[in-house]
Amino acid sequence: xxxxxxRYFLALCRTLNFSRAAQECNVTQPAFSRAIQRLEDELGxxxxxxxxxxxxxxxxGREMRPHFETMLDAAEAARALAAARRQNAPRxxxxxxxxxxxxxxxxxxxxxxxxxxxxxxxxxTEAPSGTLVxxxxxxxxxxxxxxxxxxxxxxxxxxxxxxxxxxxxxPETHPxxxxxxxxxxxLEGETLLLGDACGNFGDRLAQMVEMPLRxxxxxxxxxQMQELVRAGLGLALLxxxxxxxxPLAARAFVEPELKRQVxxxxxxxxxxxxxxxxxxxxxxxxxxx
Amino acid sequence: xxxxxxxxxVWDEAYLQIIETLHxxxxxxxxxxxxxxxxxxxxxxxAGKLVTLAERLASGPVVLGFFRGTxxxxxxxxxxxxxxxxxxxxxxGAALLAxxxxxxxxxxxxxxxxxxxxEVLCDVDFGVGLQAGVVYKIPPLYRATLSAARLDLTxxxxxxxxxxxxxxxxxxxxxxxxxxxxxxxxxTKWPExxxxxxxxxxxx
Numbered sequence: 001x002x003x004x005x006x007r008y009f010l011a012l013c014r015t016l017n018f019s020r021a022a023q024e025c026n027v028t029q030p031a032f033s034r035a036i037q038r039l040e041d042e043l044g045x046x047x048x049x050x051x052x053x054x055x056x057x058x059x060x061g062r063e064m065r066p067h068f069e070t071m072l073d074a075a076e077a078a079r080a081l082a083a084a085r086r087q088n089a090p091r092x093x094x095x096x097x098x099x100x101x102x103x104x105x106x107x108x109x110x111x112x113x114x115x116x117x118x119x120x121x122x123x124x125t126e127a128p129s130g131t132l133v134x135x136x137x138x139x140x141x142x143x144x145x146x147x148x149x150x151x152x153x154x155x156x157x158x159x160x161x162x163x164x165x166x167x168x169x170x171p172e173t174h175p176x177x178x179x180x181x182x183x184x185x186x187l188e189g190e191t192l193l194l195g196d197a198c199g200n201f202g203d204r205l206a207q208m209v210e211m212p213l214r215x216x217x218x219x220x221x222x223x224q225m226q227e228l229v230r231a232g233l234g235l236a237l238l239x240x241x242x243x244x245x246x247p248l249a250a251r252a253f254v255e256p257e258l259k260r261q262v263x264x265x266x267x268x269x270x271x272x273x274x275x276x277x278x279x280x281x282x283x284x285x286x287x288x289x
Numbered sequence: 290x291x292x293x294x295x296x297x298x299v300w301d302e303a304y305l306q307i308i309e310t311l312h313x314x315x316x317x318x319x320x321x322x323x324x325x326x327x328x329x330x331x332x333x334x335x336a337g338k339l340v341t342l343a344e345r346l347a348s349g350p351v352v353l354g355f356f357r358g359t360x361x362x363x364x365x366x367x368x369x370x371x372x373x374x375x376x377x378x379x380x381x382g383a384a385l386l387a388x389x390x391x392x393x394x395x396x397x398x399x400x401x402x403x404x405x406x407x408e409v410l411c412d413v414d415f416g417v418g419l420q421a422g423v424v425y426k427i428p429p430l431y432r433a434t435l436s437a438a439r440l441d442l443t444x445x446x447x448x449x450x451x452x453x454x455x456x457x458x459x460x461x462x463x464x465x466x467x468x469x470x471x472x473x474x475x476x477t478k479w480p481e482x483x484x485x486x487x488x489x490x491x492x493x
Contacts, residue, residue, distance in 0.1 A: 001319070001419070001422075001424060001425060001426065001452075002319035002419075002422050003419050003420055003422070004319075005319070006419065038314050038315060041310075041313060041314035042310060042311070042314040042316065042425060042426060043426050044310065044428060044429065064426075064450075067448070067449065067450035067452075068450075070414050070448065070450070071414055071415050071416065071419050071424070071450065071452075072419070073414070073416075074412075074413055074414035074415060074416025074419070075415075075416040075417070075419045075420050076416075077416060078330035078331060078332060078416040078417050078420070079328055079329070079330060079420070081330075081331035081339065081341075082329040082330050082331040082341045082342070082343065083329070084331075085331065085341060108337055109337065112337060112338060112339055113339070115339075116331070116339045159392070159393075159447045160393075278331070278333075278339055281332070281333045281339075281411070281413045282333045282337065282339060284333070284392045284393070284411070284413050284447055285332075285333035285334070285335065285337075285392055285393075285396055285411035285413060286333070286337055286393070286394070286397070287393050287394020287395075287397055287398075289394065
């Protein structure tokens with residue numbers, strides 16, 4: 001298939017009119033029709049129903065349209081990114097981070113985007129999944145990292161980025177800090193801090209096990225949660241992807257295992273600036289596990 | 290024995306359908322030609338960098354190849370041969386860029402398999418392949434055969450279009466023009482490294 005065939009087909013999808021689409025693409029109608037015909041030959045079926053006063057997409061046409069849009073976007077982004085390296089234009093990269101998902105794994109991709117497109121403004125937004133989804137749909141965010149339990153509308157593209165498991169956070173001086181890993185029985189006599197904004201590992205654990213857990217609910221970000229652990233209020237379960245520093249210790253929580261998948265999401269078909277396009281492509285080209 | 294023969298027959302039939310379809314629809318006509326400019330692009334690399342063709346051309350000619358992915362035995366053989374020939378390619382001042390539509394950890398796996406001796410770029414959603422005219426929609430038989438072999442390209446490519454590039458190698462002069470192209474709609478057919486090395490003469 002050729003770039004021009006895809007362009008022609010997408011123009012036809014928009015106009016549903018051969019002569020208008022041909023005009024839009026600056027070609028004669030016979031050349032336009034031939035290109036569509038060749039694309040249909042390759043795909044092994046009609047994309048368009050040509051009826052006397054009605055032109056409409058076949059089911060194959062409807063199926064292929066979003067794929068072709070994505071591919072054309074990719075071709076244009078690859079070109080635009082190469083060109084953007086030489087122009088200094090104001091750009092922003094707006095990334096949403098779902099509950100308890102740290103920016104740590106993606107900082108390399110952010111830094112590389114900035115290296116290539118210096119001057120890009122970086123915005124991070126931490127919020128509940130639903131808020132981030134609404135914000136993406138309203139064009140307030142370019143993309144978001146969301147946990148796999150988030151309800152995602154069909155309009156969102158999603159790519160699995162990494163699996164995330166829980167680790168137990170305690171003060172360095174705590175006896176559990178001497179262990180390599182922790183499990184449920186270790187929580188006996190301890191207070192577990194629970195927070196919706198921290199990935200819900202603690203809540204999942206409380207639901208899974210029969211042993212009553214001493215818990216304390218707090219409305220806090222993962223960073224604030226760490227402050228509370230430091231102050232001795234209790235222990236917390238946070239994403240194993242977060243970087244935890246002294247005087248706190250982080251130990252893998254292995255029994256029961258608390259895992260989730262983190263997805264990169266973005267609105268399908270939404271035009272993105274070069275910084276956002278570059279960042280998303282960098283993330284998709286990497287393994288994080 | 291009988292099963293494996295039947296399986297082979299299935300693959301053969303699927304393979305012939307690809308070649309027949311692409312020959313019939315004039316696929317070659319849409320591929321970038323010798324003398325044309327290979328459009329500049331920026332793609333993410335397996336090493337987590339954003340790489341442009343122009344940057345690589347700044348230091349000499351580029352041997353740019355489209356590969357289907359880690360699962361393809363023909364790509365593996367060709368990349369092995371290229372990795373082996375790499376010192377002689379580099380001696381001509383040229384760099385090798387291998388593009389694959391596979392995503393996630395797979396580009397790095399492809400690069401590591403050949404000892405990280407050349408750069409693998411991820412052609413996310415076939416953007417560059419489409420510009421070069423080397424991408425095709427997989428005909429039904431081959432798609433069914435891949436699915437039966439549990440090769441889920443939608444997962445590997447992060448894209449549900451079920452497309453692949455044909456085997457294609459472009460030799461690009463430092464000014465961006467294509468000096469030579471080796472393309473075949475038959476994914477088992479690749480050029481000999483010798484041909485590539487010979488064609489690199491005088492491109493600097």
